Amino acid sequence: MRTLITGAKGRLGSRLAERLNHSHEVTGIDIDSVDFTDFQAIRQTVRTLKPELVLHCGAMTAVDECALNPDEALRVNGYGTKNVALACLEVDAAMLYVSTNEVFDGRNTGEISEYDPVHPINSYGYSKMVGEQVVRDHLRKFYIVRTSWLFAQGGNNFIHAILKRAREGQPLRVVVNEVAVPTYNYDLAEAIIKLISTQQYGIYHLVNAGRASRWAFARKVLDLAGFESLEIEKISAAEYARPSTPPEYSVLKNSAAAALGITLRPWQDAVQAYLQHEGLLIS
Numbered sequence: 001m002r003t004l005i006t007g008a009k010g011r012l013g014s015r016l017a018e019r020l021n022h023s024h025e026v027t028g029i030d031i032d033s034v035d036f037t038d039f040q041a042i043r044q045t046v047r048t049l050k051p052e053l054v055l056h057c058g059a060m061t062a063v064d065e066c067a068l069n070p071d072e073a074l075r076v077n078g079y080g081t082k083n084v085a086l087a088c089l090e091v092d093a094a095m096l097y098v099s100t101n102e103v104f105d106g107r108n109t110g111e112i113s114e115y116d117p118v119h120p121i122n123s124y125g126y127s128k129m130v131g132e133q134v135v136r137d138h139l140r141k142f143y144i145v146r147t148s149w150l151f152a153q154g155g156n157n158f159i160h161a162i163l164k165r166a167r168e169g170q171p172l173r174v175v176v177n178e179v180a181v182p183t184y185n186y187d188l189a190e191a192i193i194k195l196i197s198t199q200q201y202g203i204y205h206l207v208n209a210g211r212a213s214r215w216a217f218a219r220k221v222l223d224l225a226g227f228e229s230l231e232i233e234k235i236s237a238a239e240y241a242r243p244s245t246p247p248e249y250s251v252l253k254n255s256a257a258a259a260l261g262i263t264l265r266p267w268q269d270a271v272q273a274y275l276q277h278e279g280l281l282i283s
């Protein structure tokens with residue numbers, strides 16, 4: 001299948017490109033080759049490649065930057081996604097748009113279903129909600145896949161940040177009242193690959209199973225990496241000043257994909273697998 005991946009150098013896009021390379025005719029693009037906020041550029045790329053499927057993983061993902069530059073977040077995540085959707089429409093390509101737990105307001109302390117009403121409370125969430133809306137407005141063949149708290153190889157992520165502080169002997173203070181689901185990019189990519197083979201278009205929540213506070217996530221990482229005795233101070237989100245306001249509870253429930261037989265393992269097992277892959281697993 002001719003498949004175009006945007007954000008192909010990012011956490012999710014790079015893994016999808018790697019995994020699909022043998023079975024699909026894959027073209028990966030990123031900001032250094034095609035900027036999807038330029039309609040003519042993405043349109044020309046899509047017209048030339050004529051993909052049957054576009055996996056739209058490109059986005060402005062730094063939530064604090066989005067809070068500081070809400071117009072830019074909207075331009076990239078909202079209107080940029082509209083450009084991709086319109087280009088898909090022209091060649092009748094299916095589109096998979098990756099969205100986020102941050103389209104929800106964080107008040108639901110239970111699990112959030114695929115069709116619960118969205119209500120973002122920050123610029124990133126708003127821009128991603130606009131992305132969802134433009135995909136739904138323009139296309140019939142679409143998947144919207146919401147996920148949360150992605151961790152992936154390399155670069156800066158929550159796991160590396162926690163382990164770095166632990167190794168340097170710096171005090172650890174982690175927020176206890178922000179709850180979602182840590183999700184491994186490898187597991188998400190596998191679930192997406194299964195999903196696109198179904199052609200069951202619609203809205204999906206693809207996250208590892210379970211739920212965690214930031215604190216519990218950090219605790220698990222430290223326990224598995226040999227820092228069991230290290231204390232982590234529990235702090236509230238209000239004590240951790242940052243430009244963005246993440247939703248307090250945004251535990252996505254996978255029911256639509258589970259109905260198709262697509263489930264992800266518990267997040268604790270995924271963290272263990274990740275640390276093993278990175279050579280960081282001790283216990």
Ligand SMILES: NC(=O)c1ccc[n+]([C@@H]2O[C@H](COP(=O)([O-])OP(=O)(O)OC[C@H]3O[C@@H](n4cnc5c(N)ncnc54)[C@H](OP(=O)(O)O)[C@@H]3O)[C@@H](O)[C@H]2O)c1
Nearest residue numbers: 007010011012030031035036058059061098100147149150
């Ligand atoms: N990371 C998470 O915790 C998380 C959680 C929930 C949902 N998501 C969603 O999952 C998707 C994949 O996330 P990710 O973590 O893999 O993202 P990522 O690692 O930040 O990768 C996104 C890629 O898109 C590129 N990009 C940004 N603007 C672009 C533009 N105008 N044209 C072309 N490329 C552009 C970025 O380039 P630069 O790096 O140069 O900007 C980057 O290479 C995103 O839609 C994100 O919103 C992520």
